[in-house]
Amino acid sequence: xxxxxxxxxxxxxxxxxxxxxxxxxxxxxxxxxxHPENGDVLEVGAxxxxxxYEPTELVVTARAGTPLSELAAALAEQGQWLPFxxxxxxxxxxxxxxxxxxxxxxxxxxVGAVRDFVLGVKVLSGAGEVLSFGGQVMKNVAGYDVPxxxxxxxxxxxxxxxxSLKVLPLPVAEKSLRFTIDExxxxxxxxxxxxxxxxISASAxxxxxxxxxxxGAAAAVAAAQRALAGEELPEADAVAFWQSLREQTxxxxxxxxxxxxxxxxxxAPRQALPGSTLIEWGGAQRWLRxxxxxxxxxxxxxxxxxxxxxxxxxxxxASAGVFQPLPAPLLRIHRNLKHAFDPQGVFNRGRMYPxx
Amino acid sequence: MSIESSVADRRFPVDRQALVNxxxxxxxxxxxxxxxxxxxxxxxxxxxxxxxxxxxxxxPADEGQAQAILKVCHELKxxxxxxxxxxxLSGGAMPHRDGVLVSLAKLKKIIRVDPVSRxxxxxxxxxxxxxxEAAAPYGLYYAPDPSSQIACTIGxxxxxxxxxxxxLKYGLTVHNVLRVRGLTIEGEIxxxxxxxxxxxxxxxxxxxxxxxxxxxxxxxxxVKLTPKPELAQVVIASFxxxxxxGDAVASIIAAGIIPAGLEMMDKKAIHAVEPYVNAGYxxxxxxxxLCESDGTPEEVAEEIGRMTAVLEKSGASGIRVSQDEGERxxxxxxxxxxxxxxxRMTPDYLCMDGTIPRKRLAEMLLxxxxxxxxxxxxxxxxxxxxxxxxxxxxxxxANQPGELERxxxxxAEILQLSVRFGGTITGEHGVGIEKIAVMAEQFSLAxxxxxxxxxxxxxEHGLLNPGKGVPTLARCREYTQARAxxxxxxTRS
Ligand SMILES: Cc1cc2nc3c(=O)[nH]c(=O)nc-3n(C[C@H](O)[C@H](O)[C@H](O)COP(=O)(O)OP(=O)(O)OC[C@H]3O[C@@H](n4cnc5c(N)ncnc54)[C@H](O)[C@@H]3O)c2cc1C
Numbered sequence: 020x021x022x023x024x025x026x027x028x029x030x031x032x033x034x035x036x037x038x039x040x041x042x043x044x045x046x047x048x049x050x051x052x053x054h055p056e057n058g059d060v061l062e063v064g065a066x067x068x069x070x071x072y073e074p075t076e077l078v079v080t081a082r083a084g085t086p087l088s089e090l091a092a093a094l095a096e097q098g099q100w101l102p103f104x105x106x107x108x109x110x111x112x113x114x115x116x117x118x119x120x121x122x123x124x125x126x127x128x129x130v131g132a133v134r135d136f137v138l139g140v141k142v143l144s145g146a147g148e149v150l151s152f153g154g155q156v157m158k159n160v161a162g163y164d165v166p167x168x169x170x171x172x173x174x175x176x177x178x179x180x181x182x183s184l185k186v187l188p189l190p191v192a193e194k195s196l197r198f199t200i201d202e203x204x205x206x207x208x209x210x211x212x213x214x215x216x217x218x219i220s221a222s223a224x225x226x227x228x229x230x231x232x233x234x235g236a237a238a239a240v241a242a243a244q245r246a247l248a249g250e251e252l253p254e255a256d257a258v259a260f261w262q263s264l265r266e267q268t269x270x271x272x273x274x275x276x277x278x279x280x281x282x283x284x285x286x287a288p289r290q291a292l293p294g295s296t297l298i299e300w301g302g303a304q305r306w307l308r309x310x311x312x313x314x315x316x317x318x319x320x321x322x323x324x325x326x327x328x329x330x331x332x333x334x335x336x337a338s339a340g341v342f343q344p345l346p347a348p349l350l351r352i353h354r355n356l357k358h359a360f361d362p363q364g365v366f367n368r369g370r371m372y373p374x375x
Numbered sequence: 376m377s378i379e380s381s382v383a384d385r386r387f388p389v390d391r392q393a394l395v396n397x398x399x400x401x402x403x404x405x406x407x408x409x410x411x412x413x414x415x416x417x418x419x420x421x422x423x424x425x426x427x428x429x430x431x432x433x434x435p436a437d438e439g440q441a442q443a444i445l446k447v448c449h450e451l452k453x454x455x456x457x458x459x460x461x462x463x464l465s466g467g468a469m470p471h472r473d474g475v476l477v478s479l480a481k482l483k484k485i486i487r488v489d490p491v492s493r494x495x496x497x498x499x500x501x502x503x504x505x506x507x508e509a510a511a512p513y514g515l516y517y518a519p520d521p522s523s524q525i526a527c528t529i530g531x532x533x534x535x536x537x538x539x540x541x542x543l544k545y546g547l548t549v550h551n552v553l554r555v556r557g558l559t560i561e562g563e564i565x566x567x568x569x570x571x572x573x574x575x576x577x578x579x580x581x582x583x584x585x586x587x588x589x590x591x592x593x594x595x596x597x598v599k600l601t602p603k604p605e606l607a608q609v610v611i612a613s614f615x616x617x618x619x620x621g622d623a624v625a626s627i628i629a630a631g632i633i634p635a636g637l638e639m640m641d642k643k644a645i646h647a648v649e650p651y652v653n654a655g656y657x658x659x660x661x662x663x664x665l666c667e668s669d670g671t672p673e674e675v676a677e678e679i680g681r682m683t684a685v686l687e688k689s690g691a692s693g694i695r696v697s698q699d700e701g702e703r704x705x706x707x708x709x710x711x712x713x714x715x716x717x718x719r720m721t722p723d724y725l726c727m728d729g730t731i732p733r734k735r736l737a738e739m740l741l742x743x744x745x746x747x748x749x750x751x752x753x754x755x756x757x758x759x760x761x762x763x764x765x766x767x768x769x770x771x772x773a774n775q776p777g778e779l780e781r782x783x784x785x786x787a788e789i790l791q792l793s794v795r796f797g798g799t800i801t802g803e804h805g806v807g808i809e810k811i812a813v814m815a816e817q818f819s820l821a822x823x824x825x826x827x828x829x830x831x832x833x834x835e836h837g838l839l840n841p842g843k844g845v846p847t848l849a850r851c852r853e854y855t856q857a858r859a860x861x862x863x864x865x866t867r868s
Contacts, residue, residue, distance in 0.1 A: 075625045076732050098631060127572065134578055135550050148821045156730040157762040158547065158802035160536050160585040161810070161817055162845065163829050167549070167581035171573075188631035210491050214515065216602040216670070238673030284570040286492040303572045324571035343575040348563045352832055353576055359828030372576070 020082070023066050027178060028147040030061055031365055035145065040368035043174040045084060046111030049120045053173050053341055053370045055333050063178060064113055069093055070181060071155070077186050078138060078155050083115025083179040090114055099186045102130045106265050115179040121171025124265040125221035125232070128213075128285070128300040130187075134170035139183035142169070142176070145361030155183045168356075174367040175375050176360040190220070190234035192241075195257035196249030198229040202289045202298070205229045209301045210286050217243050223264055225271055225297040232261060264299065271297045271306065277331040279307040279315055283324035290318050312339035319343065342371060385841055387473040389453045391430050394475070397451065398433065401443035408432035417476050420461040420468040421523075422809055424723065424779060429456065429470030436481045438558070438594040445592060446562035448475055454841050455560065457588040459500065459531030462523040464726050465807025467535065467587045467843055474841075479530050482594065485509050493600045494553060494570070499530025499593045503537075506598060515600035518545035521803075522711045530593045536585030538803040540636045540710060541667070543761035547803070549584035551599045557583070557591035560834045570597060582829075587805050588840040590833040604669035607635060609706050610682055612691040613660035617641060620662035621737025623689035624760045627666065628733065630685050632678065636667035637761030638710050641740060644717065644755040644768070651716040654709025655702075657693055662740075664691075664760065665710055667703075713757045714768065721753070721770035725782050729793025730802035733763045742792055743767050750785040752778070764802035765793070791816055811846045815854040823851055 034041050040058030050056060067084035074097040081090055087107050094100050104124030105117045118140070123132040139153030142165075152165035166183075169176060200208065205224040212219060220234035231249065233240045244251070252260065263269035272278065281290070285302035294309040307315065312328070312335070319326035325343035328336055345353060350372070357364070357375045369375070398407055408414050409431055419426040430453070435441040448455045454474025461468050470476040482498035485505065489495070490513035495506055503524040506517040520539035521527055527537065533555060538547045545551070554568040568580035583590060614620040620639055627634060640648070640663050645656045656663055666686070668678040679696060686694055697703035717724055731739055740756060747754045753770040767789055771782035790800040790813045800806070800813050814823065826845040830837065846854070 073732075073734070075629045075734060077628060078732075121573075121578075131546065131550055132573065134581055135546065144821075144825065146821075150819070150822050150825055152822065154797070154799050156732060156798045156802070157543070158538055158730045158759070158764045159799040160803060160805050161799045161801050161814065162806075162822070162826050163590075164536070164549070164581050164585055165825070165829070167578055170578055170581075172577055176577075187633065191631075214490055214493055214513065214602055216514075216604050218670075236670065236674040236677055238677050239671045242671050242673055282571040282573050284492055286489075300572065323569055325569070325575045327575070345576050346566075348559060348565045349576065349579070352565075352579065355832030356577060356829065359825065359832050 020066060024143065024149065024180065027061065027143055031143065031145065031147050034059065034365045035363035038363070041365050043178055043367055045113035045116035046086065046109065048107060048109035048112040049116050051330055052120055054336055056367070057369050061178070063115060064111075066180060067113070074099060076155070077157070078183060079186055080139070080155060080181060080183040081114050082181055083113060083118070085114045087112040087114060087117055094186055095189070098189050100189050101136065101184065102187045103127055103132055103136060104265055105133060106267065108266060114182050118170055118179055118182055119172060119174045125223070125261050125299060128303055129220045132170070134167045136185045137166040137170055137182065138185055140166045140169050140179060141181035143178040143180055145177065145363055145365045149180065153183065157185060173371045175357060175371050177366060192237040193220070193232060193234045193257070194240050194244050195230060195232045195252040195260065196244065196247060197252055198231070198249050199227060200224070200229050201227060202296070205298070206289060206302045213285065213301050217247070219301070221261060221299070222301050223297065223299050230260060232257065271295065271308070276309050277335055278329045279310065280327045280329040281305040281307060281315070281319050281324060282327070283319060283322045287322035287324065290322065292318055316343060345372070385837070387452060387454055389430065389451060389473045394447070394451055394453055395431060397447045398431065398444065398475070401447060402433065402435070402440055406434045406436065406440060408434070417458070417470060417478065420458070420463040420466060422464055422466040422469070422807065424725070424773065425466045425469050425808055427470050427472055429472065429474055429476040432476045432478065434478050434481055438482070441477065441479070441482070441592060441594055442558055442562045442564070444475065444477055445558050445560060448838060449561050452836060452838065454838050455592070456840050457530070457534070457592050459528035459534070460502070460526045462527040463531060463535060463807065464728070464804040465801070465809040467805050467807035467840070469808055471841060477592065479528070479593070486595070488513070490515060492570070493602070494597050495600055496595065496597050497529050498595055500528050503527050503529060503532055510600045514603050516603055517551065517598055518601045519548050519551050522714065529596050529598065533584055533593055533596055534586060534588050535803065535805045538759065538762070538764065540638055540707070540759065542759075543637055544633050544635045545601065549581055552580065552584065552596060553599055554597035555580060555583050555593055556595035557593045559591055560836070560838050565591065568597070585805065587807060587844045589830055589844050590839065592839070606672050606675045607667060607669035607703060608675055608679055609636070609665055609667040609697045609703050610679060610686065611656070611695045611706055612664045612666065612686040613657040613693040614662045614664070614690065615660065615692050617662045617740045618737040619690040620664055621740065623664060623686055623691065624736060625734050626685050626689050627682060630681060632681060632685070634666045634682065634761060635669040636665065638665045639663070639736070639758040639760035640710065640713065641756040643753065644713055644757045647716040647720050647755055648709045648713055651719060652709045652712045654705055656709055660692065665706060710757065717755050717768045717770065722772040722774065723779070724771065725769045725786050726804070727765060727767045727769065727786050727789050728801045728804040729790050729798055730762065730764045731793050731796040731798035733760065735796045736760060736763065739765060739792065739796065743789060746785055746788055750781045752782055752785055754785070759802070762802065763798065787813060806844045808843055811843065812850060812854050814846050815851040820848055820851055823848060
């Protein structure tokens with residue numbers, strides 16, 4: 020394993036002196052996300068395996084190349100899991116890719132995102148140094164919170180080598196309910212329920228149907244089901260439904276047309292944008308098929324959020340940009356941070372923003 | 376006695392009169408304190424052993440004034456130290472001798488409480504508890520509840536990533552803040568995060584949390600509000616042996632329970648608190664655990680049943696469950712008053728803040744008892760046990776020659792042990808000035824250098840709260856050499 024890292028240190032030094040970029044690749048399951056890979060591929064999937072896992076500490080540490088499926092299986096054996104339900108987007112998905120992409124699944128609004136569960140990281144920097152930040156404990160304010168900074172940084176700050184995550188027990192009981200309801204009323208209801216102590220762990224509205232998932236202690240789930248009414252989904256259907264949202268295998272996501280992700284305040288009204296929409300996270304995540312890039316970005320900003328061109332061909336990505344442009348002072352801080360971790364600009368150059 | 380700060384390694388050649396003149400141009404007279412007597416109350420935070428007068432104290436009334444101060448300081452290259460309520464326990468808000476201490480206490484408006492989006496927008500000087508009070512009419516509250524919540528400010532909470540007794544289940548400050556608006560050292564307005572659940576680009580919002588005033592001055596915060604659970608109940612379990620109490624903590628988690636709060640106090644802490652608060656704690660116990668459940672009445676009944684079973688099996692010698700909200704608050708009042716209660720027993724105390732894996736709690740407690748004998752100083756222990764976060768309170772008398780030095784050495788050994796046990800030197804109080812040397816225990820030179828690079832990404836000239844949080848590389852080398860010379864084994868390469 021250490022030989023692998025030595026080899027990469029050499030690759031990084033070579034790329035730096037040649038002024039080239041390295042495209043870091045775990046399982047390649049999220050290669051579609053962000054701007055296209057650029058430079059020589061650095062395969063990191065071989066650096067894998069769980070390093071430490073103690074269920075009573077609620078912490079797992081694994082090498083970044085560990086397949087997510089392997090990690091999930093090890094946790095499930097102990098009745099635990101990654102509660103933010105990270106999308107895999109393919110069997111090859113790795114832990115490192117999960118953190119670098121920073122994507123979370125249906126439970127995000129209820130429990131938090133990837134970044135909320137990262138406790139520590141070991142990274143290989145652009146200067147070829149192996150650095151550790153954070154740790155394996157729940158509370159840690161020694162030094163800046165670099166582990167959380169890594170979440171969603173798309174590999175632009177270094178090669179993730181090891182990741183420590185907080186894990187939680189699996190919910191005891193789960194029930195999914197369906198309601199026939201229009202978009203505006205669904206948004207209103209979701210926000211109203213959000214202000215009550217209800218065990219809602221996921222929500223999705225699409226095409227006139229709202230689906231809710233309740234999770235928690237059996238008694239709490241039963242009480243909420245009585246209060247909310249709604250039509251109960253058979254368990255197998257419910258599991259398949261939430262999985263199809265997490266993995267984007269639901270019919271809404273089919274086809275090659277562009278897919279936009281709007282991250283908005285949950286209370287933002289129904290967006291008057293053309294194209295089919297699917298709403299998650301109590302209104303805070305809204306998917307949109309097709310549409311005019313500029314109108315979408317403007318609408319998202321006006322509503323207090325931002326829009327990501329989640330899936331599209333390279334030409335559209337190049338013209339529209341994948342991520343919402345940053346205001347000047349923030350862009351400056353981004354460039355400075357990139358420089359601090361990767362002074363020669365070796366890692367995933369341009370994957371997130373031009374110049375990063 | 377006090378440790379006059381020799382801590383800020385770096386001096387800044389600032390012309391005081393020029394600075395005063397420029398600040399007078401941009402601020403109303405009452406917003407500046409320049410007389411020593413007027414500045415005295417600002418010379419320290421909760422870590423009272425460290426004191427330092429600044430050149431000037433500034434008290435902006437709004438963001439515009441704060442911005443004007445920063446622009447002047449940036450132009451004249453004068454250090455700036457932000458300050459909230461100064462309840463910090465690591466010296467983060469201690470002034471810099473060449474700079475301006477900026478108190479944000481006057482920025483204390485609750486701008487908006489929105490029950491529909493379950494958020495509140497507040498200025499940095501708003502007290503933690505006032506947010507929950509303002510949200511209460513809507514059945515909502517702000518979850519992070521540091522024991523200092525009646526006094527500490529949201530700005531200070533963000534800057535320290537403060538925790539509370541309920542953060543095992545509800546998260547730390549970083550998990551409950553959506554957006555921070557702030558000023559760069561240049562005086563530029565920046566927004567980290569937004570009203571949605573995530574923002575484009577790097578997660579700078581996460582970086583701001585726990586940044587100890589070194590990256591930006593916080594001028595506005597959007598916090599998440601949480602629906603109040605229908606019911607909460609707390610179990611108090613007594614133990615005749617600290618080892619049993621420590622193991623009970625692991626057993627509760629192993630049973631798949633995430634309590635809303637899980638706290639531990641040792642005998643000394645119980646004996647400090649009980650006469651002061653009459654919380655109803657068992658004075659004969661070697662340690663007690665407070666274990667809270669919240670949710671629907673059915674859920675709480677079920678969980679309390681499971682908790683009680685685990686605690687009994689773990690050898691608890693007595694178990695009590697709060698019977699009503701009044702009793703629950705009384706049980707917690709004891710825990711929340713632990714620091715002031717210990718403060719009554721001793722002229723001075725140092726509060727440590729290491730975090731370790733839960734399974735080593737008992738081992739740590741026994742090691743601390745040993746150190747207490749070695750240094751001949753009393754130590755009371757209160758732990759956020761569910762998170763493995765320790766608060767040993769080392770009692771000393773600064774007027775007795777050598778006691779402060781002994782207390783500091785005692786504390787340093789606890790922090791070294793925390794790192795050796797696989798933990799960290801600070802869980803929630805921050806590095807500040809107090810733990811700056813010990814940072815070298817936990818981080819390599821290359822890691823410390825990366826922190827400096829990160830800081831420079833926000834603050835090129837190092838003007839925001841200099842000398843705090845991250846030691847200079849020279850200090851790290853000194854520390855490592857001194858440690859190598861001593862008998863203790865280094866913990867990390
Ligand atoms: C009795 C007692 C109990 C405590 N219990 C807890 C506890 O349970 N959990 C916990 O986490 N802490 C606890 N603390 C520590 C302390 O209350 C927290 O660290 C708190 O967050 C500090 O807030 P403050 O407003 O007092 O900040 P200050 O002490 O004034 O400042 C703290 C740091 O924040 C920076 N800062 C303050 N305001 C701003 C701003 N607007 N912009 C940028 N930087 C800023 C300062 O420069 C400094 O570095 C306790 C302290 C006491 C005295």
